Amino acid sequence: MKILGFIIQKEFKQIFRNKGMLPIIFVMPFIQLLILSNAATFDIKNIKFSYIDNDHSTYSRELISKFEASKYFHVITDFPSEKKAKLAMLNGDVNVILEIPKYFERDLQKEKYANLSVTINAIDGASAGVENVYVNQIIQNFNKNIQVELFQPSNSNIASVDILTIPSFWYNKTLNYKTYMVPGILVLLVTMITLFLSGMNIVREKEIGTLEQINVTPIKKSQFIVGKLFPFWVLGLSILTVGLIIAKVIFNVPIVGNLMLMYLYTSIYILVILGIGLFISNFTETQQQAMFISWFFMVIFILMSGLFTPIESMPNWAQRITDFNPIKYFVEVMRMVMLKGSGFIDILPQVLKTVLFALIMNGLAVWSYKKTT
Amino acid sequence: MSISVSNISKSYKNVQALKDVSFHVNEGELFGLIGPDGAGKTSLFRILTTLLIADSGKANVAGYDVVDDFKEIRNCVGYMPGKFSLYQDLTVEENLNFFATIFGTSIKENYHLIKDIYVQIEPFKNRRAGKLSGGMKQKLALCCALIHKPKVLFLDEPTTGVDPVSRKEFWDMLKRLQQKGISILVSTPYMDEAALCDRIAFIQNGEILEIDSPQDIVKHFPKKLYNVGADNMYKLIESLKHYEHMHSVFPFGEFVHYTDKRNDFNSIELNEYLTSKGLNQISVEVAQPTIEDTFMALAK
Numbered sequence: 001m002k003i004l005g006f007i008i009q010k011e012f013k014q015i016f017r018n019k020g021m022l023p024i025i026f027v028m029p030f031i032q033l034l035i036l037s038n039a040a041t042f043d044i045k046n047i048k049f050s051y052i053d054n055d056h057s058t059y060s061r062e063l064i065s066k067f068e069a070s071k072y073f074h075v076i077t078d079f080p081s082e083k084k085a086k087l088a089m090l091n092g093d094v095n096v097i098l099e100i101p102k103y104f105e106r107d108l109q110k111e112k113y114a115n116l117s118v119t120i121n122a123i124d125g126a127s128a129g130v131e132n133v134y135v136n137q138i139i140q141n142f143n144k145n146i147q148v149e150l151f152q153p154s155n156s157n158i159a160s161v162d163i164l165t166i167p168s169f170w171y172n173k174t175l176n177y178k179t180y181m182v183p184g185i186l187v188l189l190v191t192m193i194t195l196f197l198s199g200m201n202i203v204r205e206k207e208i209g210t211l212e213q214i215n216v217t218p219i220k221k222s223q224f225i226v227g228k229l230f231p232f233w234v235l236g237l238s239i240l241t242v243g244l245i246i247a248k249v250i251f252n253v254p255i256v257g258n259l260m261l262m263y264l265y266t267s268i269y270i271l272v273i274l275g276i277g278l279f280i281s282n283f284t285e286t287q288q289q290a291m292f293i294s295w296f297f298m299v300i301f302i303l304m305s306g307l308f309t310p311i312e313s314m315p316n317w318a319q320r321i322t323d324f325n326p327i328k329y330f331v332e333v334m335r336m337v338m339l340k341g342s343g344f345i346d347i348l349p350q351v352l353k354t355v356l357f358a359l360i361m362n363g364l365a366v367w368s369y370k371k372t373t
Numbered sequence: 374m375s376i377s378v379s380n381i382s383k384s385y386k387n388v389q390a391l392k393d394v395s396f397h398v399n400e401g402e403l404f405g406l407i408g409p410d411g412a413g414k415t416s417l418f419r420i421l422t423t424l425l426i427a428d429s430g431k432a433n434v435a436g437y438d439v440v441d442d443f444k445e446i447r448n449c450v451g452y453m454p455g456k457f458s459l460y461q462d463l464t465v466e467e468n469l470n471f472f473a474t475i476f477g478t479s480i481k482e483n484y485h486l487i488k489d490i491y492v493q494i495e496p497f498k499n500r501r502a503g504k505l506s507g508g509m510k511q512k513l514a515l516c517c518a519l520i521h522k523p524k525v526l527f528l529d530e531p532t533t534g535v536d537p538v539s540r541k542e543f544w545d546m547l548k549r550l551q552q553k554g555i556s557i558l559v560s561t562p563y564m565d566e567a568a569l570c571d572r573i574a575f576i577q578n579g580e581i582l583e584i585d586s587p588q589d590i591v592k593h594f595p596k597k598l599y600n601v602g603a604d605n606m607y608k609l610i611e612s613l614k615h616y617e618h619m620h621s622v623f624p625f626g627e628f629v630h631y632t633d634k635r636n637d638f639n640s641i642e643l644n645e646y647l648t649s650k651g652l653n654q655i656s657v658e659v660a661q662p663t664i665e666d667t668f669m670a671l672a673k
Contacts, residue, residue, distance in 0.1 A: 003475050007475070010463065010467070010471055013462075017463075018462065209456045209457070210459065212424065212454050213454060213458045213472075216424065216450065217475050218477070219475045
């Protein structure tokens, strides 16, 4: 026990003396939390919008004024011809072009039917989709008003049946993206820091040769591993703590659930990550290798965690893969507990899976760690 | 017996590092392994310190088998790897304290063992190990290897890259430790250090060539050795190398160490040959072979 305590003490000393590591541990997470949480928004605002009005009628102006009124669209200009509009799109000056055909108003009044052409820059597929929805919403709205105008005098007997839906967003009433991004980014930070540092740590001893010296001592395998990893377990939990404080104080994210439950889950979760880190360091010779391999796993874990893209929209085989992604469960648990106030029973499936991962990963890591070569 | 090695072999993928190596080190003996880089010295050290498992053969350290009783061995040996391998970001004192603690002892308990060495680095005890000079680092590493009072000490090229004065001091310390009853196995590529050991083993390409005391090992020199001198060193070596009866030619200080193929070597004949090559002030004398000559001859 005395030996274990001494190794942990030594480890902390080294962490706090490492000029490169210290900023990574304490400064980087907060910069990331502050920047990413503010920047990683799914709202699309200030869409660069332009139009070609070939009709110049009351209706066409009315339609355009609806776009002007929308807070999502920023009406840049109007183009006299389609050719000029396309050139502007090519230059990236505009992202959406609405073309109103000639006789738009006349057709609507006479035929009760008219075509509109919308061109959207789809270089970024995700935002193009959202822009399409916004455009359609405005046009439909316009359509409805026109219908009322056009059909009222002659067809007074046809009462339009209106179904009004008022969505209510539970657990995040204003659909504030920060409320669900902050817990997710916090998850990333805890994972990244603990994985990178633990992965690099034992390799570092290999690289500078101290592992050789340690191996000739009567120190036990378990003492060494626990002594090496325990400091990072503590670090992970302290990053969570500071992250939660930032979430509450700066982003005002509601913390509905039980804090102890979050810590309980995180403390198990970090064991999984430390196991992965140790496993990686057993198969690498230099810190550089360890870093690259950690990055490889990190990128896959992040993109398949459901943090940026919903897991439900992934193909079936990809969804199966995400079942083995510990970050996915951490993101789920954090959002459930923080925003919804889920209790222990609610997150039990995630807890059990995480415990299982922890056992498997640490088992593999300890098994592959050898004092002799 | 402190260390006994019998028929140890070890090969890596395509290199055979050790071929059927056998030797033993007596209690309280200072035993030197002399050989060039890549001779297999470090592999042997790693096997004896339980870091590497041999392909075949048996080895005992302090009465324990290196495979079956590796735990006991780790308690009673001190190992100083060739590469400096202490924590560079911990201070001198912290390093020493760390190694004392993981061996379940304290600096105080065995201070008498390291006192002579530690007093020299004590003024820097709050300095980080990474900021020490080469000689200081080696002294600290030796302290760390000694702090648990080992029965056997393994030193893998402890003086490589250390200045001559520190090297001399280091060997004086080894001599003192030996008097305290610690058996020492040391490897070195320097022949002058070999003379300071009780017994030495020549090792090359994973094979032991000869084992004897430094005084007696020169008797294994197979030929008669001559000191040949002349005014032009370069020309002398070139000429000797082309001499038809030449067996070996090595520059040695201001002379060239020369051996002849024939048993009835005639120095006048050689003198004439060298004169014909345009050399002056030629001298040919019988010389005492050194450890280096012996090694070179045996390694040929």
